[in-house]
Amino acid sequence: MDAGQLQAYLVKEFPQAFGPGRAHEVVRVDAGGIGLKLEAGDEHLRPGATVSGPAMMGLADIAAYAAILAAIGPVPLAVTTNFSINFLRKPEPGAIIADASLLKLGQRLAVCEVGLRAPATGADPYAQAGEEALYAHAVTTYSIPPRAI
Secondary structure, three states: OOHHHHHHHHHHHOOOOEOOOOOEEEEEEEOOEEEEEEEEOHHHEEOOOEEOHHHHHHHHHHHHHHHHHHHHOOOOOOEEEEEEEEEOOOOOOEEEEEEEEEEEEOOOEEEEEEEEEOOOOOOOOOOOOOOOOEEEEEEEEEEOOOOOO
């Protein structure tokens, strides 16, 4: 699936998160994986005006799902079987980009790596000079249902 097809599918299947006025958007699909943007607003914040862990975990999980769909097509019943995340920095409200790439794509399992970062044009007040603005790193495993014959 290309970026337009993936966005259209996610708008149709997950209208609560994607589409006009919603916080999530597919920003790229290429040979390296996918990019998914979350525009983190008040509903994604925890005390201290930082984006909450559950919001970042959700973004990483959605990005992994989208990366798998981009590779194999619309398989609505692919489900998360394992999820691990390391929180590295506290993001401010605003855009967060999830870069997801497949580490393994088998017949029944897919393993995906996701980095959550500031947009390329965004400034991360927590990053040191020359350091990537990485907020979190996740690795997910998805179960892919058998294809109907």
